[in-house]
Amino acid sequence: MMLPNRISAKLFIDNPQALQVTAFIPVFHSWIREARVPGVPIDVANYLHVKDGPGLMLIGHAGDYAVDFRDGRAGLLYVHKRDWPGATLADRLHTTLEGLLLGARLMENETRFEHAVTFNTGELELTFPDRLNAPNMPETFAALQNDVRAVFGAFYGTDNLDLIHTDQDERSLLTIAVQAPLAPPLAELQGQLPTVALV
Amino acid sequence: MATEKSWKNELEKRMPDVLAREIDVFEGQMALRRQDKLEERVFAETRLRRGVYGQRYDNGQRHDGVADRPLPYPERHLTKGPDTLWHAPGMQRIKVPFGGLSPQQLEVLAQLAEEYSDGILHVTTRQDIQLHYVHIEDTPDLMRRLAAVGITTREACGNSVRNITACPLAGxxxxxxxxxxxxxxxxxxxxxxxxxxxxxxxxxxxxxxxxxxxxxxxxxxxxxxxxxxxxxxxxxxxxxxxxxxxxxxxxxxxxxxxxxxxxxxxxxxxxxxxxxxxxxxxxxxxxxxxxxxxxxxxxxxxxxxxxxxxxxxxxxxxxxxxxxxxxxVPGYRETPRRPAIALNGAPHPAGFDQWLNTNVYRQRQNGYAVATVHLPLGDITSMQSYALADIARHYVGDTVRTTVEQNIVLRWVSEADLPALYDDLRAIGLGDAGAGTIVDITSCPGTDTCKLGIAASRGLTGELRARLRAEEASLPEVVKELKIKISGCFNSCGQHHVADIGFFGNSRRRNNQLVPHFQVVLGGRWDENAGSYGQMVGAVPSKVVPDVLKAITKRFVEERQQGESFQDWTQRLGKREIKALLEPFTVVPAHEVDPRFYSDWGDPREFTLGDIGVGECAGEVVSLFSIEVSRAEGAAFDALVALDEQNLAEADRGAYRAMILAARALVRTQFLDVGDDPDRIVEEFRTRFYDTKLFFDRFARGKFAEYLFKRHEAQPAQVTADSVKQLVEEAHLFIEAAHACDARIANVVANPIQIS
Missing domain, CATH: 3.30.413.10 (Sulfite Reductase Hemoprotein, domain 1)
Structure with a gap:
């Protein structure tokens, strides 16, 4: 069974033109100070000087957040990288999604931004930074997609879900676009978390 | 029996044996440290010699802007060195001798950055690559993946020979x-x-x-x-x-x-x-x-x-x-990927001429040029690295090098390809002009990640870079040519001494609070092989450094005599005048008037020195015996693991190797040149430690040494589980006896017996 040890998920920002990235610096620091995110958030790393990079990161022990600009698309990325609470792939996908939705809700509710940040819940990018256990091959996508569909289907509804293996370059990380055109807003998605926690 | 999927197994045939074995030993030493069977100072130096470095906050404390608070890492009792928590992320330094990289190596580095770090490769001032926020438990696999493409991290840190650097234009x-x-x-x-x-x-x-x-x-x-x-x-x-x-x-x-x-x-x-x-x-x-x-x-x-x-x-x-x-040596040469063709007069893309002017060096070989890829703050993303590897393959092949100015150069670019190369680099955000000019500022990691950092050298670099970029077009040529180098503390990893204008971080107590400052260092010489060092002329608050820079360069432009260099101008101006020039900038307003002065660039927290830890640049000074015997312990641990896995032949070899390494560790305290030949090691051990009875235990006498002699003299015709188990136990006893012997000798040296 494929069991990736690192999984990342990214939600794209609806209104990137309104984004003031440097305003996130004190926000991320406050997440550490006020323990707004679980685990061990450690520090803030600023990579805004590189093009289409990880932007601004909140580095943690088990997971990192990033106001991320990879592929030229602004979004919030959460990568869970160790200390998995459960052993199954579904558990791991769920942990990652939970971390992402928590961060996204904190950002949408943040009052210190001049313009509120909102997310497009209809599209999510799932990446597996673990080439040993999840090499970027069609076979891996085929092996993972049932679990992905089960976990994400619990949020979005299985009829409202397309999974696309987006980047076939073997050098790249396995990346799956999770598309759910009829997705509910973020608050509603996050509200479902406790009920799907048993998935 | 199914083989477990692991990088060790996947790459077994692609790693040079010597590197593979060293990494196994390090992994064994890690396991010993986790069990508290390897002293933390010895392990610290051992990991440093594998390039596994500490990072800020790895003592488990962080000032969050309000107070010092513990970072609640799991297993806080576990350490990887004095005051260094096991689970705290660290930095992995990767040696790149003379900066030479192939596209394949660049791709592997990018993969490692994506999987074990934060997606960023950082080029250092000594042509190394550093990955930050790496967990120690990921380092053996990281090293294996590097070893499979011919890269080692050995001696990237610690008290040994660091990366050997060379001019990126060599050849x-x-x-x-x-x-x-x-x-x-x-x-x-x-x-x-x-x-x-x-x-x-x-x-x-x-x-x-x-x-x-x-x-x-x-x-x-x-x-x-x-x-x-x-x-x-x-x-x-x-x-x-x-x-x-x-x-x-x-x-x-x-x-x-x-x-x-x-x-x-x-x-x-x-x-x-x-x-x-x-x-x-x-x-x-x-x-x-x-x-x-x-x-x-x-x-x-x-x-x-x-x-x-x-x-x-x-x-x-x-x-x-x-x-x-x-x-x-006479046959050493790089093979250009493309034929030498001069740059023609066809229309060039916008911005090309400026890039050509600052980023391109015409090679000795007609028709070829070196193009500098200017990396902001020495950083390149994993995605950019893949693209750059493709670009290198297309235009130059294997002739990529990192530079001590934290850039990357592509050598052997056919001049006719320069416009297309520029377009390709620009498309991935790496087409910035200004390499080697005032906007190309060198910086150490500073308070971003370094345990010793006092001030935010990268934060300041980012700020200066942004401001200088905005006014680049209007800067006088003599200002554009200046070099700025910034260190987060006095240790000079940013090489501030050899810049025209250098800064290093310090702090001052003002209005009863700490305020981040930078010491200004003027007049260093980069050319002439770092020909002279700059002079410290005074400290200014961090937040006024951009204004100070403007004041210095303005005065230089106004007062510079025909042909006068910046160094000569600062000499002529004299320290008294320079001090007077800086004086207006040294005033720090009260916190309630301007709180910005009390935090550093890019970091909104109130400034503190509380996050400074114990640096690992100096490594841990541990005895040669301690370092060498830790390798024996790693080998003995590997033997135990092999025994558990029923790999008897491997366990037998490992146990024997552990005894040889322990004997060698003792012999090397007296005879450095013993070499690696087991026969020679055993012979010297026998002469120096057995015959002299130095190795003898008070009760066991020479018994433990005989374990080594017996195995050395006769390799078992057949290994059984029982015989190997016994040998593994003997190896551990032999190592213990070596430790005891070293301690006895050290005690004798420290407390010589008085003979009346």
Whole structure:
């Protein structure tokens, strides 16, 4: 069974033109100070000087957040990288999604931004930074997609879900676009978390 | 039995045996440390010698802007060094000898950054690559993946020979005597893991230069450096080097001294070995602040140092590697990917001319050029790295190098390809002009990640860079040509001493609160191989540094005489005038008036020194025996694991190897040149420790030594689970006895028996 040890998920920002990235610096620091995110958030790393990079990161022990600009698309990325609470792939996908939705809700509710940040819940990018256990091959996508569909289907509804293996370059990380055109807003998605926690 | 999926298994056939074995040993040492069976100081130095470095907050404390708070890492009792928590992320330094990288290596580095770090490769001021926020438990696999493409992290940190640097233009430079690349490569191969570089009190940095008057390899600021020379004897040209020793930056910078005006090429490796021995024997070991070789050279004087070196040189056992590589030197050359075609007059893309002016160097070889890829703050993303690898494959092949100015160069670009290359680089955000100019600021990591950082060197660099970029078009040429280098503290990793304008972080108490400051250092010389060091002229608050820079450059432009350099201008201006120039900027408003002064660039937290930890630059000074016997312990642990896995032959070999390594560790305390041959090691061990009874336990007498002799004399015809289990236990007992022997000897030395 494929069991990736690192999984990342990214939600794209609806209104990137309104984004003031440097305003996130004190926000991320406050997440550490006020323990707004679980685990061990450690520090803030600023990579805004590189093009289409990880932007601004909140580095943690088990997971990192990033106001991320990879592929030229602004979004919030959460990568869970160790200390998995459960052993199954579904558990791991769920942990990652939970971390992402928590961060996204904190950002949408943040009052210190001049313009509120909102997310497009209809599209999510799932990446597996673990080439040993999840090499970027069609076979891996085929092996993972049932679990992905089960976990994400619990949020979005299985009829409202397309999974696309987006980047076939073997050098790249396995990346799956999770598309759910009829997705509910973020608050509603996050509200479902406790009920799907048993998935 | 199904083989577990692991990088170790996946890459087994692609890693050189020696690297694979070293990584296994390190993994074994990690396991021992987790079980508290390896002393934390010994493990710290062991991991440093694998490039596994500490990082800020790894003591588990962080000031969050309001108060110091513990970071609730799991298993806080576990440490990977003194005051360094096991689970705290660290930095992995990766040696890139002379900066040379292939596209494949660049891709693997990018993959590692994505999987184990934060997606960023950072180029250092010594041509290394660093990955940050790496968990120690990921490092063995990270090292295996590097080993599979011919890269080692061995001795990237710790008290040993660090990365060997060289001019990134070596081989294509118009003013060099000859290409120093094969010599730097040979030096790296010769000294890597060499017995004579394992017992230093501090790190040791070596560099190679091809020419005298450019910055080139910065020979004058290195512990040991070689400047290429050609002399003529009887009409024949002979290659050699001017040898420099005892240079270094840091809090107390020293200019290197010339040890030899001309040393023939065939003698440089043996000389480096002799110098290493002198440094190991005579260098300071207790006071780390005076343990670099520059202090030894200064203390002894270069003549006495030379005498000691030559005395040592005479006694070195011959090593065929000293000259074996020379046969390959004449054939060493890089193969261009594309034919040499001059840049034609066709219309160029927008911005190209400026990029051509600052980022392109016309090679000695007609029709070819070196293009500098200007990396902001030395950073490149994993995605950019993949794209750059593709670009390199297309235009230049394997001729990529990192630079000490934290950039990457592509060599052997056909000039006709330059516009297309520029377009390709621009498409991935790497087409910035200004390489080597005032906007191309060098910076150490500073408070972003360094345990010793006082001020935010990267934050300041980012701010200055953004401001200078905005006004770049209107900057006078003489200002554009200036170099800025910034360090987060006085240790000078940002090389602030050798910039026209340098800054290093410090702090001042103002209005009863700490305020981040930067000391201004003016007039250093980058060219002439780091020809002279700048002078400290005063500290200013961090937040006014951009204004200070503007004031200095404005005054320089206004008062500069025809042809006068920045160095000459600062000399002429004098310290009193410079101090007066800075004076208005030293005022710090009260916190309630302007709180910005009380935090650093890019960091909104109130400034504090509370996050400074104990630096690992100096490594841990542990005895040669401790370091060497830890390898034995790693091998013994591997044997145990192999036994558990029923791999009996491997367990047998591991246990035997562990005893040999432990015996060698003892022998090397008396006889450095014992080498690696087991027969020789056992013979020397028997003579020096068994026959003399030094190894004898009060009760067991020589029993533990006999375990080694027995296994050495007869390899078992057949290994059984019982016989191997016994041998593994014997290996552990032998190692314990070696420790006891070392302790007894140390105690005797410390407390000599008084004979009445």
């Amino acid at each position: 294509v430079c118009k003013t060099e005597s000859f290409d120093v690349t094969p010599y730097a490569d040979a030096m790296m191969r010769f000294l890597l893991g060499h017995d004579d570089v394992q017992d230093f009190g501090r790190k040791f940095k070596i560099a190679f230069s091809g020419c005298e008057h450019e910055a080139c390899g910065l020979t004058k600021m290195h512990d040991l450096a070689f400047l290429a020379r050609i002399r003529e004897i009887d009409g024949a040209q002979q290659r050699g080097f001017t040898v420099y020793v005892g240079g270094g930056l840091g809090p107390i910078p020293h200019q290197a001294k010339v040890l030899y005006d001309f040393l023939p090429e065939e003698e440089i490796l043996s000389l480096a070995q002799a110098i290493s021995r002198v440094f190991a024997r005579h260098g300071e070991k207790k006071n780390r602040n005076r343990a670099r070789i520059k202090f030894l050279v200064a203390q002894l004087g270069v003549e006495e140092f030379l005498r000691l070196v030559e005395e040592e040189w005479e006694t070195l056992p011959y090593d065929e590697r000293w000259t074996a590589y020379l046969g390959d």
